[in-house]
Amino acid sequence: MKPKLTLKQIAKELDVSISTVSKALRDSNEIGEDTRQKIKAFAKLYNYKPNNIALSLKNRKTKTIGIIIPEIVHHFFTTVISGVEKVANERGYNVLVCLSDNSFDKEVLNMEMLANGSTDGFIMSLAKETMQKQDYHHLMEAINHGMPLVLFDRVVDEISCDKVIIDDVIGAKKAVQHLLDIGCKRIGLISTVDYVSVGKLRTKGYKEALQENGVALDEDLILKIEEIENSEREIEDFIAGKKLDGVFAVNEHFAISAIKAIQENGLRVPEDVSVIGFTDGELSKRFIPSLTTVSQHGERMGEEAATMLIEKLERSATEDEHYKTIIVEAGLVTRNSTKS
Amino acid sequence: MKPKLTLKQIAKELDVSISTVSKALRDSNEIGEDTRQKIKAFAKLYNYKPNNIALSLKNRKTKTIGIIIPEIVHHFFTTVISGVEKVANERGYNVLVCLSDNSFDKEVLNMEMLANGSTDGFIMSLAKETMQKQDYHHLMEAINHGMPLVLFDRVVDEISCDKVIIDDVIGAKKAVQHLLDIGCKRIGLISTVDYVSVGKLRTKGYKEALQENGVALDEDLILKIEEIENSEREIEDFIAGKKLDGVFAVNEHFAISAIKAIQENGLRVPEDVSVIGFTDGELSKRFIPSLTTVSQHGERMGEEAATMLIEKLERSATEDEHYKTIIVEAGLVTRNSTKS
DNA sequence: TTGTAAGCGTTATCAG
DNA sequence: CTGATAACGCTTACAA
Numbered sequence: 001m002k003p004k005l006t007l008k009q010i011a012k013e014l015d016v017s018i019s020t021v022s023k024a025l026r027d028s029n030e031i032g033e034d035t036r037q038k039i040k041a042f043a044k045l046y047n048y049k050p051n052n053i054a055l056s057l058k059n060r061k062t063k064t065i066g067i068i069i070p071e072i073v074h075h076f077f078t079t080v081i082s083g084v085e086k087v088a089n090e091r092g093y094n095v096l097v098c099l100s101d102n103s104f105d106k107e108v109l110n111m112e113m114l115a116n117g118s119t120d121g122f123i124m125s126l127a128k129e130t131m132q133k134q135d136y137h138h139l140m141e142a143i144n145h146g147m148p149l150v151l152f153d154r155v156v157d158e159i160s161c162d163k164v165i166i167d168d169v170i171g172a173k174k175a176v177q178h179l180l181d182i183g184c185k186r187i188g189l190i191s192t193v194d195y196v197s198v199g200k201l202r203t204k205g206y207k208e209a210l211q212e213n214g215v216a217l218d219e220d221l222i223l224k225i226e227e228i229e230n231s232e233r234e235i236e237d238f239i240a241g242k243k244l245d246g247v248f249a250v251n252e253h254f255a256i257s258a259i260k261a262i263q264e265n266g267l268r269v270p271e272d273v274s275v276i277g278f279t280d281g282e283l284s285k286r287f288i289p290s291l292t293t294v295s296q297h298g299e300r301m302g303e304e305a306a307t308m309l310i311e312k313l314e315r316s317a318t319e320d321e322h323y324k325t326i327i328v329e330a331g332l333v334t335r336n337s338t339k340s
Numbered sequence: 341m342k343p344k345l346t347l348k349q350i351a352k353e354l355d356v357s358i359s360t361v362s363k364a365l366r367d368s369n370e371i372g373e374d375t376r377q378k379i380k381a382f383a384k385l386y387n388y389k390p391n392n393i394a395l396s397l398k399n400r401k402t403k404t405i406g407i408i409i410p411e412i413v414h415h416f417f418t419t420v421i422s423g424v425e426k427v428a429n430e431r432g433y434n435v436l437v438c439l440s441d442n443s444f445d446k447e448v449l450n451m452e453m454l455a456n457g458s459t460d461g462f463i464m465s466l467a468k469e470t471m472q473k474q475d476y477h478h479l480m481e482a483i484n485h486g487m488p489l490v491l492f493d494r495v496v497d498e499i500s501c502d503k504v505i506i507d508d509v510i511g512a513k514k515a516v517q518h519l520l521d522i523g524c525k526r527i528g529l530i531s532t533v534d535y536v537s538v539g540k541l542r543t544k545g546y547k548e549a550l551q552e553n554g555v556a557l558d559e560d561l562i563l564k565i566e567e568i569e570n571s572e573r574e575i576e577d578f579i580a581g582k583k584l585d586g587v588f589a590v591n592e593h594f595a596i597s598a599i600k601a602i603q604e605n606g607l608r609v610p611e612d613v614s615v616i617g618f619t620d621g622e623l624s625k626r627f628i629p630s631l632t633t634v635s636q637h638g639e640r641m642g643e644e645a646a647t648m649l650i651e652k653l654e655r656s657a658t659e660d661e662h663y664k665t666i667i668v669e670a671g672l673v674t675r676n677s678t679k680s
Numbered sequence: 681t682t683g684t685a686a687g688c689g690t691t692a693t694c695a696g
Numbered sequence: 697c698t699g700a701t702a703a704c705g706c707t708t709a710c711a712a
């Protein structure tokens with residue numbers, strides 16, 4: 001096992017000083033043509049690569065960006081990671097992934113872990129628990145220490161930073177409008193509790209769409225799910241009692257549970273009931289019937305977030321503090337779970 | 341924006357030397373009780389956290405492990421990441437995730453990027469292209485430089501290192517045996533090309549099961565998919581012509597495409613044809629009919645891999661070189677795509 | 681009990 | 697044109 005080659009060793013081997021080697025390798029014209037060539041040849045031959053850690057220490061930047069998400073098995077988040085990865089790698093950055101498991105404590109821990117030199121900035125979607133507690137001191141602290149933060153999807157107004165979100169309200173409106181357009185009269189909403197911002201916003205879109213179309217709001221047709229664990233049961237009960245002809249679910253899982261429940265009630269999708277989900281996952285595409293959904297464009301969100309973060313990182317810190325919120329458009333993807 | 345607190349600043353503030361601060365914070369008994377308390381109090385008050393980069397440089401270890409996978413949108417890999425994350429975090433390690441996109445070049449690039457000080461060791465599943473080219477110089481190099489490597493799932497005999505795999509052969513046998521047990525006579529296999537090791541092994545299991553049950557092998561009932569892109573078409577054609585009563589697919593996607601094709605041919609699953617997939621994803625669970633699968637236990641594999649890697653990292657490097665291969669058992673999960 | 685100095689691998693500044 | 701030196705933040709012999 002040979003240890004990694006360092007400048008020092010090259011210097012000793014070639015009998016020059018360390019700084020000469022360093023300069024030669026960076027093509028400084030302070031160094032004579034001949035020595036420069038000699039050094040570069042040697043370095044190439046033995047495959048010298050500068051040590052990132054030393055560079056990080058020197059430059060006070062790590063060229064890595066940390067991404068903290070609530071869970072990775074959720075397909076949406078993995079598409080976001082893909083997007084982040086893509087632009088990060090293009091621009092010479094590494095990506096550190098941490099999972100908060102939706103736990104506030106784990107989120108704080110992860111952030112502290114990464115903040116001590118492991119990363120130059122953060123891309124995050126907040127843990128459910130964090131939004132519940134409304135405790136954002138860890139975010140504030142990172143920002144105070146000059147670490148740029150980009151929030152996506154599960155964002156929060158209290159924090160001033162760059163953000164990438166989709167227009168949940170408009171996305172939801174599009175979905176409900178579509179249901180209305182194809183003739184649905186009793187449209188149910190399956191949402192999450194309100195402190196999950198997406199649940200709140202999508203509910204808002206649902207209500208606005210109804211209102212704009214002059215349909216009276218019936219709170220009875222709204223189901224709010226607290227725990228994913230027993231969501232199937234709750235959805236079954238909900239579907240059984242309401243005589244719906246349209247369902248808008250704020251995520252893929254709820255939509256599929258709804259379809260199952262509808263079918264178990266002896267009705268057909270989409271002939272008797274049309275169903276629209278949110279989030280464009282594998283499941284939606286390949287389920288039978290395939291799901292009409294509001295697509296979140298996760299990869300695109302990841303790309304936007306990474307671009308913003310890197311831009312901020314590479315802008316001289318002294319420039320004007322100005323935060324942007326990029327709203328990526330949610331698009332309706334029509335498939336087979338809605339009548340045409 | 342206040343910069344992060346360093347030992348140097350604490351030292352200046354408290355008018356002691358840097359090393360005194362360092363020692364005090366590490367509870368060295370070289371330091372007097374009173375100064376020690378004073379320093380620790382100050383550090384706590386201002387929330388001092390040592391800089392990981394400096395520590396990495398000093399200790400020549402980063403406490404992060406790099407994981408390189410072919411793609412993240414594949415559910416199996418995300419469960420592995422979850423498993424790695426879990427034990428890594430428990431033991432104070434960070435996880436760096438890179439994607440090779442199944443490209444050899446990107447895999448090499450990512451490895452070089454991480455090898456220069458960003459990570460202490462690797463957990464990898466090889467890119468398809470890498471297995472095709474059978475070019476493993478980047479893996480050899482990492483090992484030569486003393487960076488432990490744990491390969492999982494897509495592993496390769498030519499490299500001596502720790503490995504975590506499932507018993508693909510036995511898993512496949514279990515599946516085919518199950519099909520035979522419920523009375524299937526013409527069992528089709530939908531596999532990948534042989535240089536993807538899992539394709540080869542699962543095919544082997546398929547053949548062994550048939551043989552052990554005295555069923556003649558009909559190569560005509562085996563479909564090998566090269567590109568995922570047009571797999572649906574190929575599967576449709578395959579299903580249409582063979583009059584199968586059982587199908588074993590080496591992954592979830594193929595299984596679902598098969599079910600679709602079967603249904604489009606006017607047959608029912610599982611009444612007319614039973615289908616078994618491989619990999620236990622969201623899709624299998626929630627598809628209708630839900631899929632009987634051979635579960636790969638991705639999270640468990642991730643945990644095993646991370647444990648092995650960390651163990652190796654923390655063992656003094658001088659200890660005996662000995663590589664283990666952990667074989668995690670693949671289990672049949674019976675659901676609704678097979679007759680009972 | 682406390683402080684000094686060297687070193688981890690680099691780069692930048694300044695002398696020679 | 698080349699080299700010594702300091703610095704990034706930290707630990708650890710070794711002096712004082």
